[in-house]
Amino acid sequence: MQPQEIELIDARPVPRPGTWVAAVVVGLAALALGTSLVTNPNYRWDVVGQYLFDPRVVAGVGWTLVLTAASMVIGVVLAVTTAVMRMSTNPVLRAVAYAYIWFFRGTPIYTQLIFWGIIAILYPTITLGIPFGPELFSFDTQAVMDGFVAKGFLPALLGLGLNEGAYLSEIVRSGLNSIDRGQWEASTALGMKRSTTLRRIIIPQAMRVIVPPTGNETISMLKTTSLVTAVPFTLDLTFATQAIGNQSFLPVPLLLTAAIWYLLITSVLMVFQARIEAHYGKGFDPEHPKRLSRRQQSMLTARTAGDDPFLDVTP
Amino acid sequence: MTAMIEAVGVHKFFGHLHVLKGVDLTVERGEVCVVLGPSGSGKSTLLRCVNELEQISAGRITVDGELMGLREVVKGGATVLHRRTDKDIARQRAKIGMVFQRFNLFPHMTALQNVMEAPVQVLGLTKAKARERALQELERVGLADRVDHYPGQLSGGQQQRVAIARALAMDPQLMLFDEPTSALDPELVGEVLAVMRELADSGMTMMVVTHEVGFAREVADQVVFMDEGEIVERGAPAQLIDTPRHQRTRDFFAKVL
Numbered sequence: 001m002q003p004q005e006i007e008l009i010d011a012r013p014v015p016r017p018g019t020w021v022a023a024v025v026v027g028l029a030a031l032a033l034g035t036s037l038v039t040n041p042n043y044r045w046d047v048v049g050q051y052l053f054d055p056r057v058v059a060g061v062g063w064t065l066v067l068t069a070a071s072m073v074i075g076v077v078l079a080v081t082t083a084v085m086r087m088s089t090n091p092v093l094r095a096v097a098y099a100y101i102w103f104f105r106g107t108p109i110y111t112q113l114i115f116w117g118i119i120a121i122l123y124p125t126i127t128l129g130i131p132f133g134p135e136l137f138s139f140d141t142q143a144v145m146d147g148f149v150a151k152g153f154l155p156a157l158l159g160l161g162l163n164e165g166a167y168l169s170e171i172v173r174s175g176l177n178s179i180d181r182g183q184w185e186a187s188t189a190l191g192m193k194r195s196t197t198l199r200r201i202i203i204p205q206a207m208r209v210i211v212p213p214t215g216n217e218t219i220s221m222l223k224t225t226s227l228v229t230a231v232p233f234t235l236d237l238t239f240a241t242q243a244i245g246n247q248s249f250l251p252v253p254l255l256l257t258a259a260i261w262y263l264l265i266t267s268v269l270m271v272f273q274a275r276i277e278a279h280y281g282k283g284f285d286p287e288h289p290k291r292l293s294r295r296q297q298s299m300l301t302a303r304t305a306g307d308d309p310f311l312d313v314t315p
Numbered sequence: 316m317t318a319m320i321e322a323v324g325v326h327k328f329f330g331h332l333h334v335l336k337g338v339d340l341t342v343e344r345g346e347v348c349v350v351l352g353p354s355g356s357g358k359s360t361l362l363r364c365v366n367e368l369e370q371i372s373a374g375r376i377t378v379d380g381e382l383m384g385l386r387e388v389v390k391g392g393a394t395v396l397h398r399r400t401d402k403d404i405a406r407q408r409a410k411i412g413m414v415f416q417r418f419n420l421f422p423h424m425t426a427l428q429n430v431m432e433a434p435v436q437v438l439g440l441t442k443a444k445a446r447e448r449a450l451q452e453l454e455r456v457g458l459a460d461r462v463d464h465y466p467g468q469l470s471g472g473q474q475q476r477v478a479i480a481r482a483l484a485m486d487p488q489l490m491l492f493d494e495p496t497s498a499l500d501p502e503l504v505g506e507v508l509a510v511m512r513e514l515a516d517s518g519m520t521m522m523v524v525t526h527e528v529g530f531a532r533e534v535a536d537q538v539v540f541m542d543e544g545e546i547v548e549r550g551a552p553a554q555l556i557d558t559p560r561h562q563r564t565r566d567f568f569a570k571v572l
Contacts, residue, residue: 182419183419185368185415186413186420188408189368189411189413190413190481190482191406191409191433191485192405192436192437193401193405194401196437200432200436201421201432205423297465297467298422298423298466298467298468299467301466301467302466302467304422
């Protein structure tokens with residue numbers, strides 16, 4: 001029988017009125033909301049346009065980016081340190097790392113930021129010296145907190161960085177734990193030291209598990225910087241737009257200005273994150289194995305680095 | 316000359332589980348010792364104790380005349396045992412090659428990089444020297460044309476041969492094989508056994524835990540049969556496999572042959 005002689009099935013589909021009803025209801029609601037964005041004069045889109053590239057707003061964007069990047073750097077350094085400490089054979093190191101994570105994950109970031117803002121009340125001077133012996137240096141806490149880069153910057157950075165380190169630590173630890181025990185055994189049997197094994201064998205493979213959620217954390221951090229008003233740090237995007245909004249009695253359009261900037265930056269970060277995830281083999285598509293490097297493909301086939309679906313990520 | 320491996324009265328507990336119950340074993344230099352026995356008989360554990368991947372609970376294991384993991388210190392006339400430092404144990408392990416059931420190659424490195432890694436990191440060889448050495452070893456296991464392949468691009472048999480080359484690149488005095496063919500498809504077993512046979516012919520001291528009775532018969536100088544944490548009997552391959560003295564050994568070979 002030739003293909004053209006075959007009578008293909010041409011049957012009526014089952015009617016699904018529910019699909020249509022849902023589409024109409026949701027569509028209308030979305031349309032109503034969309035129209036209101038345009039027609040409601042209280043949004044004051046003209047003011048949004050006027051302030052979108054205001055120097056104070058653009059400077060705020062800059063400070064927000066600096067805070068995000070710097071606190072992520074502090075977070076990563078702390079995270080790797082504490083994750084390795086938690087795997088240590090030394091019980092004191094394990095306990096200290098655990099206590100750090102327990103405290104900083106267990107208290108709200110807002111509370112921590114207020115605390116860093118008033119640290120000078122708790123420790124008016126910071127002294128470096130030999131315990132019960134002579135002092136080597138001593139400095140005024142308030143002066144240091146105010147004097148570094150900009151007023152409130154250091155406490156904001158410490159607050160965000162220490163908090164982030166605790167969350168990232170769990171991500172790094174689950175990444176390190178996701179590596180097959182056989183990799184440790186093979187390295188050990190070859191006479192490699194623990195530190196060499198970590199650096200050369202375990203961490204390079206764990207990156208596949210660690211990097212994608214770290215991207216998530218960076219996006220999350222961008223928005224968390226809006227809380228530095230608790231310190232207070234007064235130069236970031238949220239604080240800058242709020243200040244203008246309060247002076248001009250136009251809080252709504254300036255909130256929108258801030259929202260547009262946050263959306264824009266997160267969108268850019270999400271594009272980067274998608275690239276990084278593709279590179280490190282998450283969302284691995286067996287139809288297109290060529291999209292991954294040979295190295296990544298090989299790591300996936302070996303299944304030495306498992307994905308941890310229970311990764312704890314900040315919302 | 317002392318024997319290569321000398322195990323005396325070795326016991327091993329995992330919690331309350333008594334895995335090795337007083338094992339004595341001697342492997343002479345240049346000898347191939349094949350350990351046979353049912354699963355759970357403790358043969359892999361014994362092998363892993365030889366290079367200190369597991370710590371023994373009682374007894375002594377010496378490799379090349381040196382106590383593994385422990386050292387004897389004479390203090391006021393009495394001999395006291397001290398644990399060796401991690402660095403010292405690493406030095407001892409570097410002289411003992413090990414091949415695993417599941418290969419345990421480093422998946423993020425090519426075959427060549429896998430073989431070069433330990434000579435560079437542990438022995439401190441230059442990259443160029445290690446590369447030359449690694450190429451030699453890969454050639455020896457018949458993989459000269461696969462040096463730039465990642466483990467994920469190689470068959471199981473090829474991966475296991477890379478693993479053997481990786482161990483050999485450290486210039487070991489002793490090679491341990493932990494069921495090296497058990498994770499392989501049947502048609503790939505032969506190529507790995509061929510490499511091992513050649514290694515045995517070159518005079519390498521080998522301790523092999525396996526289920527390959529044929530390999531034991533052809534290559535072994537000494538075959539050891541273990542069951543329930545004990546060495547039931549030992550002897551030349553023909554004698555032990557064909558005319559075992561003990562009922563437990565006879566039962567085992569009746570099942571596997």
